[in-house]
Amino acid sequence: MDLTVNKLVHINQVVDDFEGAAAFYTDVFGAREYWRGYDEDQRRNASLFVIGDLCIELFAPVDADSLLGASLARFGNSWHSFEWQVPDLEQAHAALDERGVRVTTYRPGEFLMVHPGDCHGMLLELCPLEMVGDPRIEPDWSAExxxxxxxxxxxxxxxxxxxxxxxxxxxxxxxxxxxxxxxxxxxxxxxxxxxxxxxxxxxxxxxxxxxxxxxxxxxxxxxxxxxxxxxxxxxxxxxxxxxxxxxxxxxxxxxxxxxxxxxxxxxxxxxxxxxxxxxxxx
The missing domain is CATH 3.10.180.10 (2,3-Dihydroxybiphenyl 1,2-Dioxygenase, domain 1)
Incomplete structure (x- = not known):
């Protein structure tokens, strides 16, 4: 079974200063933020913003005990992962299982993340959903x-x-x-x-x-x-x-x-x- 990918949703970055990084992207790149929130399970703040057709998600862990916190402690401010939209998350999970790819985080119907050690360093996030508020899915969207x-x-x-x-x-x-x-x-x-x-x-x-x-x-x-x-x-x-x-x-x-x-x-x-x-x- 192959993995079907609809599109690239966003590229993820880990930062130690949530507000500072968000302000930087707005000032330098004209970023347009369309969502921000806090995830209790992953213990991190997050922000989604677009720069033209490209979407970046900032992750800012609140402590060093989470997976994201460990990543920040080890690598500092850095790239983290990228997310693909898939039509069926359970089928995607099965395709990964067939290849022996470990899934480190799995929320059925929402998203999963893989172990990069099984994917030549590619830390993939798979999600079947559209991002809430994503302006790129609106009929009048333009990157002009x-x-x-x-x-x-x-x-x-x-x-x-x-x-x-x-x-x-x-x-x-x-x-x-x-x-x-x-x-x-x-x-x-x-x-x-x-x-x-x-x-x-x-x-x-x-x-x-x-x-x-x-x-x-x-x-x-x-x-x-x-x-x-x-x-x-x-x-x-x-x-x-x-x-x-x-x-x-x-x-x-x-x-x-x-x-x-x-x-x-x-x-x-x-x-x-x-x-x-x-x-x-x-």
Missing amino acids: PWRTGHPLGVTGLHHLSVAVRDLPAATAWLTGLVAGAEIVHSGPRDEVDADATGVRVADHVVELVSPRSAEGPVAGYIQRFGQRLRSIEIGVLDLDRAREHLEGKGLRITDGSRAGAFAIIEDDNWGVRWEFAQTPAG
């Missing part, structure tokens, strides 16, 4: 304000990138798990001493990137964090204009993971790597 009305000129998510140790094995696992998944690009990432393969899953691309040696930044990331989500790449209309906007906010810029891309230094961006390019990898 972020494209033409904001100095970043956001055109959309190019890909999310997961650092893996074994590129062929991770690629085979992902394409073997998700129904209809297809490889859309594959090749060197000389800028980070790595190789990459992009796999289209429903409406987005998951790029798997693996180091060629023990010396490059991808290798260093895996040594520090293990296999996990490393970065996202956002499309923009004009790289120079986007860079000027970000530097005007006091953010330091560095080279991206491929030619024609740049990134915000993680320490200036709540611990996570956002990269920007005008055209998708291909």
